[in-house]
Amino acid sequence: MAHEPLSATPTSSQPTLERGPGGLPLDPTLPVASLTGAQSLVRSLEAVGVEVVFGIPGGAILPAYDPLMDSPHVRHILVRHEQGAGHAAEGYAVATGKVGVCMATSGPGATNLVTPIADANMDSVPMVAITGQVGAAAIGTDAFQEADIAGITIPITKHNYLVTDPADIPRVIAEAFHLAATGRPGPVLVDVAKSALQARTSFEWPRSVDLPGYRPVVRPHGKQVKEAARLIAAAERPVLYVGGGVVKADASPELIALADLTGIPAVTTLMARGALPDSHPTNLGMPGMHGTVAAVAALQKADLLVALGARFDDRVTGELSTFAPGAKVVHADIDPAEIGKNRAVDVPIVGDAKLVLAELTAAVAAEFEAGHRADIGAWRAQTDAWRETYPLGYADAEDGSLSPQFVISRIGAIAGPEAVYVSGVGQHQMWSAQFVKYENPRTWLNSGGLGTMGYAVPAAMGAKVGRPDAVVWAIDGDGCFQMTNQELATCTLNGIPVKVAVINNSSLGMVRQWQTLFYSERYSNTDLNSGAHSTHSAPVPDFVKLADAYGCVGLRCERPEDVDAVIEKAMAIDDVPVVIDFRVHRDAMVWPMVAAGVSNDEIQYARGLSPEWDREVDSDGVSSDDPRAHEVVS
Secondary structure (H helix, E strand, O other), X not given: OOOOOOOOOOOOXXXXXXXXXXXXXXXXXXXXXXXXXXXXXXXXXXXXXXXXXXXXXXXXXXXXXXXXXXXXXXXXXEOOOHHHHXXXXXXXXXXXXXXXXXXXXXXXXXXXXXXXXXXXXHOOOOEEEEEEEOOHXXXXXXXXXXOOHHHHOHHHOOEEEEEOOHHHHHHHHHHHHHHHHOOOOOEEEEEEEHHHHHOEEEEOOXXXXXXXXXXXXXXXXXXXXXHHHHHHHHOOOEEEEEOHHHHHOOOHHHHHHHHHHHOOOEEEOHHHOOOOOOOOOOEOOOOOOOOOHHHHHHHHHOOEEEEEOOOOOHHHHOOHHHOOOOOEEEEEEOOHHHOOOOOOOOEEEEOOHHHHHHHHHHHHHHHHHOOOXXXXXXXXXXXXXXXXXXXOOOOOOOOOOEOHHHHHHHHHHHHOOOOEEEEOOOHHHHHHHHHOOOOOOOOEEOOOOOOOOOOHXXXXXXXXXXXXXXXXXXXXXXXXXXXXXXXXXXXXXXXXXOEEEEXXXXXXXXXXXXXXXXXXXXXXXXXXXXXXXXXXXXXXXXXXXXXXXXXXXXXXXOOHHHHHHHHHXXXXXXXXXXXXXXXXXXXXXXXXXXXXXXXXHHOEOEOOEOOOOOOOEOOOOOEOOOHHHOOOOO
C-alpha cells in the first residue's frame, strides 16, 4: 500500500516536522489529517510507547503490517506460532512490568491466541492482543477465516473491543493499554476489521482516557489499615500470606520493610517467589500443594493471616473448609472481587499493594510505639523449628542416574539470583520453584493459574527481549518443550540467546506421578520415548539434533559429575540459544505434597510420611524431641 503524501510544504508559520520513512511526523502524538486506519494503529502503538510486538501476519491483519515496516519505534518479532506470540508478550510483561503486545490475523490466527490470553487473565499479566477481523460488511456471514474472537474471549479478558470505524482506533488503543496496566492487570483484546484498517481517517491522539465506571481504588481506606494494624499488633501467631499481586505492584521493598519491622513469618506463593528474598529470616518458603511443610503448617496454625495480593487459590488452601481454621483474615487486594470470594474476611482492604504495605507498615509502627505488641517469640521459634525439621530435600537415584532436583539446584546456584528463570508446567515447575533460590522479584516466570504446557520457551524469549542484559533460563520438561520449541527458530534468527534446560524424564512427569500415587502405577499414555527411558530404537526426538536444526547449540548431560561443566559451558555462550538435554531419573517425585481436595493438615513430606503436628517448641526454640530424627527423602 502506497503512503499518501502529507499536506503542503510548511511555511514560516508552520515549522518543519521531522518525518519518518512513511512520511508521517516522527512524534506519534501529533495529529495527522489523512492516513489509513492501519497507519493510525501503528501510530497509536508508538504513542503508548510500545517497543516490541510479537506476531504473525495474515490476510485480515496484513494492512497493519505495511506501515509497521516503516515504524522507527516499534520492533516486530516474527514468531512461528501465535501461541508463541502470546506467551512471549506475557514473558516480556512479567519480566519488565510493561504491557506486552501480540498480534495475529483473524480466524485461526486469533483463536491460537486464546490460550495465552486465558493464561494472562489467570495470572494478571498486562497484555494487549491485537487481531485482524474480516471486513465490517462480512462480519456474521461466516466469511473466510472469520471467528468471533471478541465473543470467544469475553470470559478470559479484562475487556475487549471490536473496531469497525477507523476513527476509533487511537481512543481504543489508549483505553486498551490503560485497562491492561491499571488496577488488577490483565489482557485486553482489540479486534480490528480489515475494512477499518484500509479506510482513510484522521489521527488525533486522545489527551486523556475517560472510562466511566472504571475507577480502580488505589489508595486504601485509612480506617481499614488501622484495624489491620491493630490485629497484627495483637496476634500471637500471625503469617504474611504474600501473593503475586505484590510483584505486580513492584511492592517488594515495602514488603521487606513490613517483614523487618514485625518479624512475622511469611510465605510466598508460586506467583510471588522472589517478592521476599529467600534469604530473609522470616521467609518460610512456598505454601500449597507442593509447598514447604513450614509454610503449610504456619498457615494452618496461624491466628491471623495477612493476605497481600493473594487470591486464596485452591492449590494453596487445599480443602477450603479446613484451611487455617483458627485464623482471622486481613485481605488486601487491588481487585475487590477477590476479597471474600473464597474465604470470609475480617478486615478487607482494597488498594494497590505498594500503597497498602507502606501505610500498613506505618500504622503497625504506630501501634508498636504505643506499646501494643504481642510476643511472637514462641511462634517464630515454632515456625523456625518446622523449617529446620522438614527442609526441602531429595534422594539421589539408586541407579546413579541424574536427579532432576540436583540439576535444577545447580542451574540456580551457577546462574545466580540475578538471572531470570522461566518454567513450563509440571514437576520441573515445582522443582524450579523449590530448589532455585529467589532473591529478587520478576526473576521467576511461570504459568500458575492456567498451568499451560508450552509456556517456557516463548515466555523466556519475551523476557530476554525485555531484559537483554539478563541471563534467561527456560527450565522445561520434555513434554512442554515439544509444544512450542519451534520458537527456537525465532530466537536464533532474532538474536535472542536464551538458555533452555530440558528436564527429560521421557514422560509426562507430573501425570506419571499421579498415576504412581493414585492409579496403581498404571501408566496410561504418559511415556514420551524422548529420553533415556525410550522403548523405541532411539529417543524421539533427539533434542541435541533438534537444537542444531534450529541453529542453537545442543548439549546433552547424563551423569551427575558432568552437570556443572555443562551448565557453565551454556553460561559461556551468549550469542545463540543453547539447549541442554538433561536425561534424568524418571521416577523422581515432587515432595512435599498435599493431594488434591484434602486438608493441608494431611501434607506428606515424603511418600507415606507426614509431619508430627504435636511437636511443641518453647520460646527459646527448644523442641520436645530431636528434630533431626526426621529425614526428608524423595
